[in-house]
Amino acid sequence: MHLLAQIVTGLVALIHVYIVLLETVLFQSRGRRVFGLTQEKADIVQPAMSNQGCYNGFLVAALVVGFAHPDPEIASAFTVFGLACVAVAGVWGGVTVKRSILFIQTLPAVVALALHFA
Helix, strand or coil, X not given: CCHHHHHHHHXXXXXXXXXXXXXXXXXXXXXXXXXXXXXXXXXXXXXXXXXXXXXXXXXHHHHHHHHHCCCHHXXXXXXXXXXXXXXXXXXXXXXXXXXCHHHHHHHHHHHHHHHHHC
16 A cells, blocks of 8 residues: 555545544543533433444554454455445435545545545
8 A cells, every 4th residue: 555545545434533532431521512412312222323423433442453454455345345335324324424424534545545546
């Protein structure tokens, strides 16, 4: 993987580590504020957000395996899979939740994918 592709992929992974933390362990404090939720709404959606955070953790895991696996073909497959999943999840989030997700999540993943194949 080219250096620029690695940097952008690493950025995507770091964004998702932050998202995992916001949706799980930091949800009632920072996460609630970032997502613009009242305490009452946060109490209602907390289990679903925690579950969503778990799924975002799997995206991070795929990208980490892409960095760490010693076989370049397997590493590439994990990276492409992880970035494609991030991009699709970002499109879905942009359509169903908030348009800004397209720029925060989808755009960096698509850029990383393009650089990966460049």
